[in-house]
Amino acid sequence: MLSLGLEKEIGAWDSVLLEPLTEDNFISNLLQRFKRDHIYTYIGNVLISINPYKKLALYSTDLVETYVKRGPFQLPPHIYAVAASAYRWLNDRNEDQFIIVTGESGSGKTEAARIVLQFLVLVSGDNPEVKLIKDRLVQANTLLEAFGNARTMRNDNASRFGKFLDIEFDYKGDPVGGYLTYCKSNKLEYIHLLKSLKLQRNVEHYNILQINGSQATQSDEEDRNLFIYTKSALNILGFSDEKVVDIFRIIAVVLKLGNLQFVPCNNIDGTDGCVICNEYELFEICELLGAEHRWLQRALTTRQVENGILADLNACEAAKVRDILCRTLYSRTFSWLINKINELLKVRYGKRKTWVC
Numbered sequence: 001m002l003s004l005g006l007e008k009e010i011g012a013w014d015s016v017l018l019e020p021l022t023e024d025n026f027i028s029n030l031l032q033r034f035k036r037d038h039i040y041t042y043i044g045n046v047l048i049s050i051n052p053y054k055k056l057a058l059y060s061t062d063l064v065e066t067y068v069k070r071g072p073f074q075l076p077p078h079i080y081a082v083a084a085s086a087y088r089w090l091n092d093r094n095e096d097q098f099i100i101v102t103g104e105s106g107s108g109k110t111e112a113a114r115i116v117l118q119f120l121v122l123v124s125g126d127n128p129e130v131k132l133i134k135d136r137l138v139q140a141n142t143l144l145e146a147f148g149n150a151r152t153m154r155n156d157n158a159s160r161f162g163k164f165l166d167i168e169f170d171y172k173g174d175p176v177g178g179y180l181t182y183c184k185s186n187k188l189e190y191i192h193l194l195k196s197l198k199l200q201r202n203v204e205h206y207n208i209l210q211i212n213g214s215q216a217t218q219s220d221e222e223d224r225n226l227f228i229y230t231k232s233a234l235n236i237l238g239f240s241d242e243k244v245v246d247i248f249r250i251i252a253v254v255l256k257l258g259n260l261q262f263v264p265c266n267n268i269d270g271t272d273g274c275v276i277c278n279e280y281e282l283f284e285i286c287e288l289l290g291a292e293h294r295w296l297q298r299a300l301t302t303r304q305v306e307n308g309i310l311a312d313l314n315a316c317e318a319a320k321v322r323d324i325l326c327r328t329l330y331s332r333t334f335s336w337l338i339n340k341i342n343e344l345l346k347v348r349y350g351k352r353k354t355w356v357c
């Protein structure tokens, strides 16, 4: 069994016990503990977690069991203690539970929510029906990250939306379904972020790997695995192969649309117009969409001024139209995906209580 290392514990587990309780003492207690890899500290019944940005031996099945058996504050602060306490209240007192995870970008919220979900998977029942629901909850989370997270300056896996995962339980404390709600933020709308979407890296690197095979770097390998993982999550959630291909086709269209470049040109009548300088991309997009080339070209470079009369867009306007099309395609695909996931997670029979994370 993983040692709890109680003898190595340092500082105050609970900040409210600090004497005197000043900001300086509070920070230096957190720092002292963090230096010894004690990333968790309580402040009353709130858990403070400091991102270690490295793998620590803090999570295991044995430790889950230990925290399930013991009450809060009997063991060092841990996210398992929070999850165990919520699970206990849910079962023993039949009360709905909320776990609110908050912090700045890169502070470890996504990771914390994932650890809580893993905890739930380990402590709840194992009959085939429950197992199926648990698999779906975990895969739903994987898909949300793949489609809704992107690499930013601060975080390789930054969420571009806020989310509520509502898990519903039966009277035995086993999950019977769930419901995902996401708050679309502007972050998901910014087109330049599409360039760093995790899925893009996956799709791109997967293609590169297909061609280059053995020359894969470690990060290519990682991206390839993520791509395969995402694909298998879609399959586990019950998306048909045909639907999976459709989803990746739309992602490819969005990425290729983003590559289109418009160069200014002058029309005979003296007005500004533009042409697409990398037309091969447009041909590929049309092939993926099953659309006719001249129609898409017209839609991107002109606008209707009156019934049947078209006016050319300048290069800047055309780029805006391209971006709006990308954004709309991506955000509708994302909403469609969430709706499909929710259909799959829907409770089939009477629920008893709720846990929201």
Ligand SMILES: Nc1ncnc2c1ncn2[C@@H]1O[C@H](COP(=O)(O)OP(=O)(O)OP(=O)(O)O)[C@@H](O)[C@H]1O
Pocket: 051, 052, 053, 054, 055, 056, 103, 104, 105, 106, 107, 108, 109, 110, 111, 112, 155, 156, 157, 158, 159, 160
């Ligand atoms: N408990 C942890 N142990 C080890 N590494 C961690 C832990 N929590 C977070 N990390 C690391 O920090 C990175 C950023 O964490 P995470 O994505 O959870 O942040 P976040 O708060 O959800 O950010 P955002 O708000 O931008 O989505 C993770 O990819 C992981 O590498």
